Amino acid sequence: MASYYSSQIGIWYFSWWGHDNPETALHWQREAGAVSSRFGEYSAGDPEVYKFQLDWMQKAGIDFIIFEITNGWEADSGVIKNNMDAIVSEIDRRGPGQAPQYAFALGGELRYGYIREHEMLVQDLYDKYGTRPMYYKWKGKPLLITFTDPDYFFWTSRLFNVRNSTGVVSQWAKDKSVQKKGLWGFTFDAQVPDSEVYGITPCHEANHLWIATPDTHKWDFDRGEHGSRYIRSWLDAIKKDRPVIIITSYNDFSEETAIEAFTPRRNSEGYITAPLLDYYGNEVPDWYEKITKAYIALKHGLSEGCQYRFENGSRIFIYKNGRCETIPEPLPRQPVILLPDDYVIQDDLF
Numbered sequence: 001m002a003s004y005y006s007s008q009i010g011i012w013y014f015s016w017w018g019h020d021n022p023e024t025a026l027h028w029q030r031e032a033g034a035v036s037s038r039f040g041e042y043s044a045g046d047p048e049v050y051k052f053q054l055d056w057m058q059k060a061g062i063d064f065i066i067f068e069i070t071n072g073w074e075a076d077s078g079v080i081k082n083n084m085d086a087i088v089s090e091i092d093r094r095g096p097g098q099a100p101q102y103a104f105a106l107g108g109e110l111r112y113g114y115i116r117e118h119e120m121l122v123q124d125l126y127d128k129y130g131t132r133p134m135y136y137k138w139k140g141k142p143l144l145i146t147f148t149d150p151d152y153f154f155w156t157s158r159l160f161n162v163r164n165s166t167g168v169v170s171q172w173a174k175d176k177s178v179q180k181k182g183l184w185g186f187t188f189d190a191q192v193p194d195s196e197v198y199g200i201t202p203c204h205e206a207n208h209l210w211i212a213t214p215d216t217h218k219w220d221f222d223r224g225e226h227g228s229r230y231i232r233s234w235l236d237a238i239k240k241d242r243p244v245i246i247i248t249s250y251n252d253f254s255e256e257t258a259i260e261a262f263t264p265r266r267n268s269e270g271y272i273t274a275p276l277l278d279y280y281g282n283e284v285p286d287w288y289e290k291i292t293k294a295y296i297a298l299k300h301g302l303s304e305g306c307q308y309r310f311e312n313g314s315r316i317f318i319y320k321n322g323r324c325e326t327i328p329e330p331l332p333r334q335p336v337i338l339l340p341d342d343y344v345i346q347d348d349l350f
Contacts, residue, residue, distance in 0.1 A: 004298050004343055005238040007198070008063045010136075011247040012105070012185060014254075015067060015083035016076050018043035023076045031254030034273040035262040038285065044251075045083035050090060053250065053260075056289070057100050061296035064101040064136040065091075065250075066185070070147035072108035073121055091134050101136040104129070105165060105185065107147030110155060118155075126159040138163070145184050153177045169199060184246055187257065188233075198237040201248040201257055202230050202288050226279060227287055227335060234295040235311060235338045247292065261286035279330050287335060294337045302345075308337045317350070324349045 017032075018024040019041065028041040042049045057065065067084050074081065091099045104125060109118035122144065129135055130142040137143065144160035146152065150172055153164050165185035166172055172183065173190045182195025191198060237245050248257040256273065263285050264275045276287040284290075297303040302319040307330060309316045316336055317324045324345060330336050 005241040007245045009245050010064045011062050012066045012068055012249040014252050015044040016080045020079045021077055024079045035253050038261050045086045050087045054099050060293045062100045066103050066105050068105050070105055070107040101134050103136040103143040105145035105147050110152050111148045197244040197246050198240050198242045199246045200233045231338055239340050259288040259292050278333050280332050284333050291335050307334055308339050310339050311341050
């Protein structure tokens with residue numbers, strides 16, 4: 001089986017989680033009050049946590065991590081930066097081929113018009129991180145993402161290849177200033193028509209939060225769709241085969257755009273947010289992780305133990321021991337991965 005697509009895979013990561021002070025505790029207590037992770041209310045700077053997360057990303061095939069620092073370099077009394085430094089040090093220690101590379105997303109200073117402060121920070125980041133072997137390079141230069149609005153899309157750098165991001169992509173997807181390069185985040189409720197990137201956002205329902213979320217960011221599970229929007233986003237992404245696929249986040253539970261495994265919390269009225277359910281009603285906390293790994297793997301071929309169906313076909317089959325075995329119904333606790341109709345599987349594998 002030949003490789004179907006060749007896109008680089010990037011994923012945003014939030015290092016603000018922890019209980020270091022009231023600011024970071026608030027992220028779990030208020031913003032992520034609907035869910036609990038496999039590590040509970042973890043600190044992103046806990047070695048047990050970030051080593052597990054890096055292991056998962058490396059095995060899944062994530063090429064680079066985008067560290068979210070868009071509220072300011074010293075936000076949360078420096079906890080974001082300190083946690084990120086711990087993770088970056090581990091990535092640097094592991095080295096090429098043993099961990100994803102990394103890049104930074106800034107914007108707090110620029111978004112409020114503090115251009116001089118922003119440029120001083122960019123110089124500092126380049127001096128401290130930009131020349132490290134594990135810092136991700138895009139088209140020959142270190143990548144830097146700015147989270148801002150079109151008023152500052154003009155900003156560029158001699159040190160970095162700068163790419164823009166914004167809150168909700170649909171707001172600016174047709175803006176002339178973002179064509180060709182595209183928007184590299186954050187909520188991909190639309191795609192920039194002519195872009196280097198294709199963005200994928202998990203579709204949780206987040207009405208319970210203090211933020212408003214666009215309609216296409218909701219209801220992947222509350223209405224029994226079993227992650228189908230996320231699956232179809234991946235299907236379209238690999239067919240487009242743009243240079244980069246960006247996943248909105250590994251662990252932004254505050255806006256519920258995370259793929260990291262989670263379990264919904266309960267209150268007196270039941271679940272606060274919808275659980276991730278398979279086709280038989282079983283709760284599967286790592287449902288989005290499983291979908292993600294299976295689609296990234298299609299860069300190389302089918303994955304052992306995964307079940308598939310062609311986009312416009314009805315036959316479901318599982319890939320085991322180098323062969324494809326037709327099954328009458330989906331297996332429990334495993335998503336059915338949709339394949340493009342032109343994906344080539346040798347007849348003798350069935």
